Amino acid sequence: MFSLQQFLPHTSSKLLDHSLSLKRHGHRRFHRHCPTTLSSSHQSGPSLCDSKTQVSRVPLLTSTQAYEKLKTFRENIKGKQQFLAMYSSIFGGITTDPAAMVIPMDDHMVHRGHGVFDTAAIMDGYLYELDQHLDRFLRSASMSKIDPPFDRGSIRRILIQTVSASKCRKGSLRYWLSAGPGDFQLSPSCCHRSSLYAIVIQDLSPSSPNFRGVKVVTSSIPIKHPKFAITKSVNYLPNVLSKVEAEEAGAFVGIWLDGEGFVAEGPNMNVAFVTKDKELIMPHFDKILSGCTAKRVLTLAESLLREGKLKGIRVKTVTVEEGKQADEMMLLGSGVLVCPVVQWDEQVIGDGKEGPITQALLNLIVEDMKSGPSTVRIPVPY
Numbered sequence: 104m105f106s107l108q109q110f111l112p113h114t115s116s117k118l119l120d121h122s123l124s125l126k127r128h129g130h131r132r133f134h135r136h137c138p139t140t141l142s143s144s145h146q147s148g149p150s151l152c153d154s155k156t157q158v159s160r161v162p163l164l165t166s167t168q169a170y171e172k173l174k175t176f177r178e179n180i181k182g183k184q185q186f187l188a189m190y191s192s193i194f195g196g197i198t199t200d201p202a203a204m205v206i207p208m209d210d211h212m213v214h215r216g217h218g219v220f221d222t223a224a225i226m227d228g229y230l231y232e233l234d235q236h237l238d239r240f241l242r243s244a245s246m247s248k249i250d251p252p253f254d255r256g257s258i259r260r261i262l263i264q265t266v267s268a269s270k271c272r273k274g275s276l277r278y279w280l281s282a283g284p285g286d287f288q289l290s291p292s293c294c295h296r297s298s299l300y301a302i303v304i305q306d307l308s309p310s311s312p313n314f315r316g317v318k319v320v321t322s323s324i325p326i327k328h329p330k331f332a333i334t335k336s337v338n339y340l341p342n343v344l345s346k347v348e349a350e351e352a353g354a355f356v357g358i359w360l361d362g363e364g365f366v367a368e369g370p371n372m373n374v375a376f377v378t379k380d381k382e383l384i385m386p387h388f389d390k391i392l393s394g395c396t397a398k399r400v401l402t403l404a405e406s407l408l409r410e411g412k413l414k415g416i417r418v419k420t421v422t423v424e425e426g427k428q429a430d431e432m433m434l435l436g437s438g439v440l441v442c443p444v445v446q447w448d449e450q451v452i453g454d455g456k457e458g459p460i461t462q463a464l465l466n467l468i469v470e471d472m473k474s475g476p477s478t479v480r481i482p483v484p485y
């Protein structure tokens with residue numbers, strides 16, 4: 104069994120048609136930042152609303168026909184990301200055929216969200232902070248009561264070999280641990296065996312990430328309870344809705360406040376500030392995800408301390424007032440690296456320009472990715 108989207112190649116195109124029709128009617132949220140486009144033959148189809156009345160007969164496909172449809176579906180997607188290789192413990196190997204990069208429909212991660220994931224950037228043929236991400240991955244699995252199918256060393260080798268098979272030298276690696284397939288019950292007790300999946304993604308955008316100063320808004324979507332916020336599970340609905348809400352407000356992302364009203368994090372990034380006294384401050388990680396980028400930035404920032412550009416570095420409770428009055432504000436994460444924020448809600452941050460400390464920290468992390476120590480750069484044997 105495969106996931107529904109893979110078997111219904113028209114579903115996605117119709118959703119895209121739907122997004123186009125939403126756009127025509129002034130709803131921008133699905134399409135504004137989505138780089139994916141389909142070939143013209145797919146774009147001319149009916150909208151999702153039309154399709155509800157137009158689908159009358161569903162073909163029964165042979166497995167060969169189903170595979171051919173999957174292949175056509177993948178070939179017709181002209182996205183900015185290419186999927187170069189996938190490992191699946193279900194088939195116990197690596198494939199470079201995007202049509203075969205599917206997961207079982209009865210996997211507990213698919214129908215109950217019982218799975219965890221993590222990432223690692225691939226830079227110049229090295230995996231950046233693989234071990235730090237792997238530690239968090241296994242912690243998340245343990246907190247989610249998922250017993251991995253392999254030991255840590257094997258998972259690490261599988262991930263490195265998947266990148267090697269992909270031949271990708273610049274991109275990203277994403278991987279999941281799930282309770283695995285079995286049935287469609289709530290309890291994972293009938294899942295046969297936990298599963299591991301990994302995929303290598305090459306981003307074809309001209310220069311990504313390339314974030315200039317962005318605007319953020321306070322998120323009205325409820326933040327996850329700390330028990331769930333510290334786990335990198337696949338339950339990202341609040342995160343997605345927070346992102347959508349921000350985009351609808353013309354902002355890059357939403358900033359969550361914790362249950363007591365203190366600054367927490369963004370939907371897939373941490374947040375930090377440089378105060379008027381030149382202190383780098385960051386919220387504690389006890390109620391939010393412990394970001395690998397944020398933690399690395401805390402270490403790298405020590406050189407700015409030595410140079411006298413920073414007067415202090417502190418992980419502390421951060422009030423909204425402190426954040427909004429800061430000289431600089433930044434987002435930190437594997438996807439954005441160090442992204443300057445120039446406006447939070449109606450408040451312009453500092454002088455409204457990208458701050459020098461933010462820029463210096465971005466330079467430090469990019470440098471670290473290119474030539475950091477062996478503890479953060481794992482060579483991929485191609």
Ligand SMILES: Cc1ncc(COP(=O)(O)O)c(C=O)c1O
Pocket residue numbers: 342368369370371372373392393394395396397435436437438
């Ligand atoms: C909720 C959340 N916070 C923070 C981060 C930043 O973590 P990292 O720097 O490890 O990418 C992420 C990244 O995925 C995230 O999803």
